[in-house]
Amino acid sequence: MNDEELERALAELRNPTGTDAFLRAFSTLLHSDNTAAVGMALDDYQHAEALTRFGGRNPLESFANEVLIVARDLLRRPPAPGDEDTKPGADHASALNVMTNLAEAEAEDADLIADAIEGATDVNVRSAGFRAAAAALTAGSGPNPRLLAVISAMVFDETLDVAERREALSAVDMIDTPEVDDLLVRASESSELDLQIGAALQLSMPIRLRTHRERVERLAASWPTDMGGYASIVREQLAGFHSIYWTGVEPDDPKLRKAHWELMFPTSDETCLQAFLTLLRSDDMVAVGVALDHYGHWEGLRRVLDDETSAERYLPEVLDRAREVLRQPPSPPELSPNRGAGANHLSALNMIGARHAEPSDADLVLDVLEQAATDAVRHEAVSMAYGVLDEAEVKDQRVADALSDLLFDPSIRFNLAKEKAIRVLADALGPEADGLLLRLVRGDDAKAQAHAAWYLVRSGRLDKYRDLLVEVAESWGDCPPAHPHGHEVIERLLGKLHS
Incomplete structure (x- = not known):
C-alpha cells in the first residue's frame, strides 16, 4: 500500500464524503502495513467510541472485532521506536486505548496488557496500560493473577513517579x-502521602469500610486538617451519609439511633436491611424520614449494600410509607432545624417524585400543594405532580389548575417551584397549555416571560406567536432574564431576524 493511498484514506476520515467512502478509508488505514496509519485508525475508533457516552452510536462499531484483532497483533510485537513525530511505543498506547473498551475476559488479553505495561518505557503507554488493565481485570469472573501482579509491582515501583x-x-x-x-x-502504609491517600480512598468505599474503618480513621487523623482533594472525600466517607433533610438531628429512641448507625455503616447486608426496616416501620418522624432519604438517595441504602438489588423488594412498602407521611401534617421546624417546617413531606415527596407518582396520587399532591410549609416543599410537590399528569391518559384538571394558581399567586416570588410548574404544564398538556404560557409572556415578570417563551419556542409554535415573542424578547434589551432560557429565546428569535 503506497503513501498516496494512505493520504487519500486519511483525508477521507478527516473530511468524509459519504458513509461508504468513510468506512473504506478506515479499513484501509486499519489493515495497512504502516504502523502509524494503523495507530491513527485505532485512535479514531477509540475517539468515536468515547463520544457514545454523550448519546448516539459509534459509526465504526462494525469494525470492533477487526480492531481488537489488530490491537492484539500490535501488542504481540515490540513497541515501535519513536521518531520526530511520535513517542516511543505510540502504537502500543493506541492498542491499549482500544482495549479499554474491547478487552475480553480471556487470559490472552490480560497477558498482552501485562506484557505491554512491563515493557513500556513511556509514561503515556503505561497510563494507557493501566486503563486497559482496569477493564481487563473486571471483564472475567476473577482478576487475572499475572496482570494483577504486574499492577501491584507498578504500585510499589519506587523508580516511577x-x-x-x-x-x-x-x-x-x-x-x-x-x-x-x-x-x-x-499501599496505605506507604511513606508517599499521595499513594497513602489513594489507598485510603479505596479502602473507605462502603463495602471495604466494613473491614478497614479503624485503619482509615487512623490514616485520616494523621493528615493535615486542611488537606482537600481525595483526603476530604475520605473524611466524607468516614462521616457517612446521614440523610437529606434531617442532618443534625437523631431519633429520640436509642434503638433507633443504633439502627441509623447500622444503616450508615453496616456490618452486613442483612443487618443493614433490618436497620432500614426498623427505621421505616417506626412511629418516629425523624426515623421514617431518614429511612426514606436513604432509600431514595444514590449515596444511601443501595450504595452501602454489597447486593444493591436486595433492597428492590421493599419498594412497594417504601412508597406506601411515603404516601402515609404525605397524609400527615407538615413536621414542625424544630424537628429539622436545618430544613425547617415540612421536612417529613420533603422526604416523602423526594422518594415518590415524578418517577413513582401515579394518577391516583392527585388528591395527595393537591393537599400538599395547599398546605406546603416552604418553597422547597412546593418544588418537590410540583415534581410529583409531573408524574401524576404524565402517567394519566386523561389529565386531571384539578392538578393543572393548582399549578396554574401557583404560577399566578402574587404572594410567591418566581422561584424553582414556579419554574418547574411551567415545565410540567407545558410538557404534560402540550398545546392546551398555550393560553397559560401566553398569559405569562404578556405578564410583567421577566423570568416567567423567558421560561414561558422558551417552551412556546421549543414546542414548535414559534411561527404562531412570533410577533408577540419578538416584542417581548426585544423588551429585554441586552440583559435577557432567566439564563439560559432568556438567552436561547433571544438567539432563536432575534438571531434569526438580524442574520
Missing part, C-alpha cells in the same frame, strides 16, 4: 478480592 504509582493503584478500584484488599492495605 508517585502519580503513576497512584494511577496503577486506581486500576484495581472496582475489584473486590482479598488480594486487592491486601494490595490496598500495603
Whole structure:
C-alpha cells in the first residue's frame, strides 16, 4: 500500500464524503502495513467510541472485532521506536486505548496488557496500560493473577513517579478480592502521602469500610486538617451519609439511633436491611424520614449494600410509607432545624417524585400543594405532580389548575417551584397549555416571560406567536432574564431576524 493511498484514506476520515467512502478509508488505514496509519485508525475508533457516552452510536462499531484483532497483533510485537513525530511505543498506547473498551475476559488479553505495561518505557503507554488493565481485570469472573501482579509491582515501583504509582493503584478500584484488599492495605502504609491517600480512598468505599474503618480513621487523623482533594472525600466517607433533610438531628429512641448507625455503616447486608426496616416501620418522624432519604438517595441504602438489588423488594412498602407521611401534617421546624417546617413531606415527596407518582396520587399532591410549609416543599410537590399528569391518559384538571394558581399567586416570588410548574404544564398538556404560557409572556415578570417563551419556542409554535415573542424578547434589551432560557429565546428569535 503506497503513501498516496494512505493520504487519500486519511483525508477521507478527516473530511468524509459519504458513509461508504468513510468506512473504506478506515479499513484501509486499519489493515495497512504502516504502523502509524494503523495507530491513527485505532485512535479514531477509540475517539468515536468515547463520544457514545454523550448519546448516539459509534459509526465504526462494525469494525470492533477487526480492531481488537489488530490491537492484539500490535501488542504481540515490540513497541515501535519513536521518531520526530511520535513517542516511543505510540502504537502500543493506541492498542491499549482500544482495549479499554474491547478487552475480553480471556487470559490472552490480560497477558498482552501485562506484557505491554512491563515493557513500556513511556509514561503515556503505561497510563494507557493501566486503563486497559482496569477493564481487563473486571471483564472475567476473577482478576487475572499475572496482570494483577504486574499492577501491584507498578504500585510499589519506587523508580516511577508517585502519580503513576497512584494511577496503577486506581486500576484495581472496582475489584473486590482479598488480594486487592491486601494490595490496598500495603499501599496505605506507604511513606508517599499521595499513594497513602489513594489507598485510603479505596479502602473507605462502603463495602471495604466494613473491614478497614479503624485503619482509615487512623490514616485520616494523621493528615493535615486542611488537606482537600481525595483526603476530604475520605473524611466524607468516614462521616457517612446521614440523610437529606434531617442532618443534625437523631431519633429520640436509642434503638433507633443504633439502627441509623447500622444503616450508615453496616456490618452486613442483612443487618443493614433490618436497620432500614426498623427505621421505616417506626412511629418516629425523624426515623421514617431518614429511612426514606436513604432509600431514595444514590449515596444511601443501595450504595452501602454489597447486593444493591436486595433492597428492590421493599419498594412497594417504601412508597406506601411515603404516601402515609404525605397524609400527615407538615413536621414542625424544630424537628429539622436545618430544613425547617415540612421536612417529613420533603422526604416523602423526594422518594415518590415524578418517577413513582401515579394518577391516583392527585388528591395527595393537591393537599400538599395547599398546605406546603416552604418553597422547597412546593418544588418537590410540583415534581410529583409531573408524574401524576404524565402517567394519566386523561389529565386531571384539578392538578393543572393548582399549578396554574401557583404560577399566578402574587404572594410567591418566581422561584424553582414556579419554574418547574411551567415545565410540567407545558410538557404534560402540550398545546392546551398555550393560553397559560401566553398569559405569562404578556405578564410583567421577566423570568416567567423567558421560561414561558422558551417552551412556546421549543414546542414548535414559534411561527404562531412570533410577533408577540419578538416584542417581548426585544423588551429585554441586552440583559435577557432567566439564563439560559432568556438567552436561547433571544438567539432563536432575534438571531434569526438580524442574520
